[in-house]
Amino acid sequence: MRPRIIIVGAGFGGIAAAQALRRTEAEITLIDRTNHHLFQPLLYQVAGAALSPADIATANRALLRRNKNIRILMAEVDGIDTERRDVCLTDGRRLPFDHLILATGAAYSFFGNDAWRNHAYVLKSIDDALAIRAALLGAFERAEQCDDPAERQRLLTFAVVGGGPTGVELAGTIAELARTTLARDFTAVDPRRARVVLCEMGDRILNAFDPPLSQAARTMLESLGVEVRTGEKVREIDARGLTVGDQRIDAAAVLWAAGTEARPVATWLSADAARNGAVRVAPDCSVPGHPDIFAIGDVASFDDGDGPLPGLAPVAKQQGRFVGRLLAARIAGKPAPDRFRYRDYGTMAVIGRSRAVAEIGGFKLKGLVAWLAWSLVHLMLLVDFRSRVSVYVHWAWSWFTYGRGARLLTGYAPGPGEKPRAAVLPDIEAEVAAE
Amino acid sequence: MRPRIIIVGAGFGGIAAAQALRRTEAEITLIDRTNHHLFQPLLYQVAGAALSPADIATANRALLRRNKNIRILMAEVDGIDTERRDVCLTDGRRLPFDHLILATGAAYSFFGNDAWRNHAYVLKSIDDALAIRAALLGAFERAEQCDDPAERQRLLTFAVVGGGPTGVELAGTIAELARTTLARDFTAVDPRRARVVLCEMGDRILNAFDPPLSQAARTMLESLGVEVRTGEKVREIDARGLTVGDQRIDAAAVLWAAGTEARPVATWLSADAARNGAVRVAPDCSVPGHPDIFAIGDVASFDDGDGPLPGLAPVAKQQGRFVGRLLAARIAGKPAPDRFRYRDYGTMAVIGRSRAVAEIGGFKLKGLVAWLAWSLVHLMLLVDFRSRVSVYVHWAWSWFTYGRGARLLTGYAPGPGEKPRAAVLPDIEAEVAAE
Numbered sequence: 001m002r003p004r005i006i007i008v009g010a011g012f013g014g015i016a017a018a019q020a021l022r023r024t025e026a027e028i029t030l031i032d033r034t035n036h037h038l039f040q041p042l043l044y045q046v047a048g049a050a051l052s053p054a055d056i057a058t059a060n061r062a063l064l065r066r067n068k069n070i071r072i073l074m075a076e077v078d079g080i081d082t083e084r085r086d087v088c089l090t091d092g093r094r095l096p097f098d099h100l101i102l103a104t105g106a107a108y109s110f111f112g113n114d115a116w117r118n119h120a121y122v123l124k125s126i127d128d129a130l131a132i133r134a135a136l137l138g139a140f141e142r143a144e145q146c147d148d149p150a151e152r153q154r155l156l157t158f159a160v161v162g163g164g165p166t167g168v169e170l171a172g173t174i175a176e177l178a179r180t181t182l183a184r185d186f187t188a189v190d191p192r193r194a195r196v197v198l199c200e201m202g203d204r205i206l207n208a209f210d211p212p213l214s215q216a217a218r219t220m221l222e223s224l225g226v227e228v229r230t231g232e233k234v235r236e237i238d239a240r241g242l243t244v245g246d247q248r249i250d251a252a253a254v255l256w257a258a259g260t261e262a263r264p265v266a267t268w269l270s271a272d273a274a275r276n277g278a279v280r281v282a283p284d285c286s287v288p289g290h291p292d293i294f295a296i297g298d299v300a301s302f303d304d305g306d307g308p309l310p311g312l313a314p315v316a317k318q319q320g321r322f323v324g325r326l327l328a329a330r331i332a333g334k335p336a337p338d339r340f341r342y343r344d345y346g347t348m349a350v351i352g353r354s355r356a357v358a359e360i361g362g363f364k365l366k367g368l369v370a371w372l373a374w375s376l377v378h379l380m381l382l383v384d385f386r387s388r389v390s391v392y393v394h395w396a397w398s399w400f401t402y403g404r405g406a407r408l409l410t411g412y413a414p415g416p417g418e419k420p421r422a423a424v425l426p427d428i429e430a431e432v433a434a435e
Numbered sequence: 436m437r438p439r440i441i442i443v444g445a446g447f448g449g450i451a452a453a454q455a456l457r458r459t460e461a462e463i464t465l466i467d468r469t470n471h472h473l474f475q476p477l478l479y480q481v482a483g484a485a486l487s488p489a490d491i492a493t494a495n496r497a498l499l500r501r502n503k504n505i506r507i508l509m510a511e512v513d514g515i516d517t518e519r520r521d522v523c524l525t526d527g528r529r530l531p532f533d534h535l536i537l538a539t540g541a542a543y544s545f546f547g548n549d550a551w552r553n554h555a556y557v558l559k560s561i562d563d564a565l566a567i568r569a570a571l572l573g574a575f576e577r578a579e580q581c582d583d584p585a586e587r588q589r590l591l592t593f594a595v596v597g598g599g600p601t602g603v604e605l606a607g608t609i610a611e612l613a614r615t616t617l618a619r620d621f622t623a624v625d626p627r628r629a630r631v632v633l634c635e636m637g638d639r640i641l642n643a644f645d646p647p648l649s650q651a652a653r654t655m656l657e658s659l660g661v662e663v664r665t666g667e668k669v670r671e672i673d674a675r676g677l678t679v680g681d682q683r684i685d686a687a688a689v690l691w692a693a694g695t696e697a698r699p700v701a702t703w704l705s706a707d708a709a710r711n712g713a714v715r716v717a718p719d720c721s722v723p724g725h726p727d728i729f730a731i732g733d734v735a736s737f738d739d740g741d742g743p744l745p746g747l748a749p750v751a752k753q754q755g756r757f758v759g760r761l762l763a764a765r766i767a768g769k770p771a772p773d774r775f776r777y778r779d780y781g782t783m784a785v786i787g788r789s790r791a792v793a794e795i796g797g798f799k800l801k802g803l804v805a806w807l808a809w810s811l812v813h814l815m816l817l818v819d820f821r822s823r824v825s826v827y828v829h830w831a832w833s834w835f836t837y838g839r840g841a842r843l844l845t846g847y848a849p850g851p852g853e854k855p856r857a858a859v860l861p862d863i864e865a866e867v868a869a870e
Contacts, residue, residue: 035572035576052487052488052489052490053487054487055487059620061617061620061621062620065619065620071622071623072579072622073579073580074576074579074580075580137470141470141509144507144508144509145508145509145510182496184500185494185496185497185500186496187506187507188506
């Protein structure tokens with residue numbers, strides 16, 4: 001009988017593993033809660049109404065069409081039976097495995113303040129991005145109809161918590177949406193007066209970069225009109241804003257990009273976990289004590305001697321390919337590599353339409369040249385040709401016109417905390433009254 | 436004081452009226468429940484996962500950016516006070532007008548069987564289209580995981596009620612989705628065995644066309660594998676299928692495209708209404724007894740001597756332009772045209788990837804040549820350049836690959852009857868159990 005491999009999660013890690021196993025004589029099952037692979041580094045552009053979901057996501061079945069040894073299941077896993085070697089699904093089914101690759105990623109963590117989850121938006125899925133888009137566009141539409149100056153200013157205020165790449169990209173894209181795309185489109189309000197606040201607890205934003213690049217990013221954000229606040233802790237988030245340090249900021253939407261937490265794989269396996277819940281893995285990415293169970297990407301904590309690897313797409317992708325090749329070799333009875341080595345091609349963060357910071361192989365870039373490097377890399381990395389063409393068309397068009405093609409408010413975007421919400425505008429009054 | 440014009444509805448009629456009034460010295464307010472204008476003739480391609488919402492919709496504010504005399508409100512109207520000449524909004528506000536243009540369109544009518552609304556999908560908005568898309572793609576995903584042969588066949592059965600252009604286009608696009616795009620993508624089920632049933636109560640489909648074209652359309656649909664049933668009435672629609680004539684058809688989704696009903700403008704005005712609820716209007720599109728209130732598009736019943744004009748985009752567009760010009764002339768103190776005349780450039784219906792039927796100025800076309808005419812006309816009509824480029828890229832790509840770029844199942848698509856619904860797959864068991 002051919003060995004059974006189960007891969008849980010169709011992110012960068014899971015897809016890379018499946019692709020590396022394409023020619024292996026095995027029965028592979030890929031399980032994911034959604035039907036698509038998401039190019040997460042561009043998700044903030046869906047939130048910012050510059051791209052459509054289909055520009056950055058591809059159906060798993062389309063992506064893995066050439067993999068004849070794979071079965072794809074849209075389902076949710078809620079446990080692993082390590083004794084019987086079964087993956088347990090939420091609907092009660094059990095799927096037996098010989099080898100297991102866990103690539104379930106991470107979710108946002110509110111550091112114990114779970115009530116904040118109901119008031120702050122996060123950015124992990126397409127639904128999250130569409131919810132943020134609806135909140136942003138809806139706030140301008142409400143402000144246009146609001147007669148109370150204080151409430152109008154609140155509706156034009158957006159707070160982003162967390163000064164990492166996601167927080168920086170979100171703050172930049174909101175500022176540009178307000179100052180360019182929407183600038184001329186309202187009668188009663190001037191979107192250019194929108195206030196975008198980026199709150200970082202540490203003493204500088206983008207702390208994974210060199211301090212001079214952090215400073216350059218801060219200057220670029222400020223030139224877009226973003227108010228950058230560092231060294232202050234968020235004390236409270238509620239339905240009408242947040243408190244940072246001693247200051248109350250009334251806001252239409254609070255976006256949370258401050259910290260992530262691995263999904264509960266360590267609990268499923270009763271395995272040793274790092275502080276963020278990620279499974280501490282061996283040098284071959286296997287879970288100690290379970291040589292046939294591997295954890296990769298954000299759900300794994302891999303120490304390469306320099307501390308744990310960062311939660312980045314290239315880490316997940318390289319680990320997925322490594323584990324896929326390892327299993328392919330093991331199944332073919334060939335010698336398998338025994339130690340994963342991360343190749344760091346550099347990191348980047350983008351700030352608006354034509355500015356970025358990047359550290360690439362010792363080079364430190366900023367401004368337009370960094371942005372050009374960033375857009376080239378992301379265009380090349382996008383998974384299939386169609387997305388590339390479509391993204392290129394949208395970008396080119398946005399570039400020349402400052403227009404955003406995906407400015408659609410549809411009725412069923414979920415609010416923060418993932419509750420589905422009915423049409424955005426008709427219940428303004430009800431909502432304000434209820435608060 | 437400049438005259439106040441209110442336009443209700445940003446469909447083809449409302450937008451055309453606003454554009455015709457661009458240079459008029461007036462205070463214009465455009466009210467719509469959504470923030471976007473929708474190119475409805477291509478909506479079925481969003482439902483069929485071939486196009487993204489942003490490809491066929493444009494923000495009203497972007498579309499009317501050059502109109503300096505207009506204010507756009509995202510709000511919902513629920514009445515007209517003809518005495519005080521106020522438009523009443525659902526939030527209690529009242530907006531006074533001197534001239535009023537009602538262009539609120541039509542909704543689907545279930546001919547008194549309102550319970551069916553909870554079980555059948557309709558296609559009027561982007562949310563509707565995304566709900567249909569989720570129902571189609573979700574059904575294949577569920578079938579892939581289903582062990583019961585009867586239930587699996589139900590999950591691969593789709594019924595469309597109504598043999599007009601929308602019904603024909605939906606049936607054709609579902610059949611092609613199953614037979615080409617998805618054909619190779621599943622392991623346990625063969626999507627090519629999906630059953631698509633088109634039910635028409637009358638004795639032929641597309642009864643607005645010449646009988647030979649109806650027959651040609653039927654043959655084309657049948658060659659795509661669609662089962663066309665005519666002359667039978669739908670007796671029941673429930674959560675697991677429908678009954679047509681004497682036959683029970685278990686289906687994963689029932690799509691309703693059988694009849695429309697004008698929105699309640701006639702009731703608001705206590706005006707004379709046609710059978711479908713549309714306001715009977717005078718030759719200048721005004722509502723009899725209210726010379727300053729106009730009704731255009733699907734909400735109006737305009738008799739040009741040959742019976743009422745059909746509910747088509749060109750009728751709404753031409754009436755909008757006519758009323759806009761009439762008001763512009765009246766306000767400028769110039770002689771105004773007093774009689775709307777519809778110019779019929781022809782009608783078309785598309786059946787799948789490269790086939791259509793069309794009647795254009797006496798010419799009757801079918802097959803590829805009709806499809807080419809159709810795609811040219813629709814591409815030219817698409818409202819802005821960006822959409823044209825993007826739609827062209829998607830079409831070209833789909834054409835060469837049979838792939839569909841927008842195959843995304845996201846978690847919050849509403850079910851039929853517009854109830855928001857949680858993630859599509861995890862609750863299969865619960866849902867089946869509850870039925």
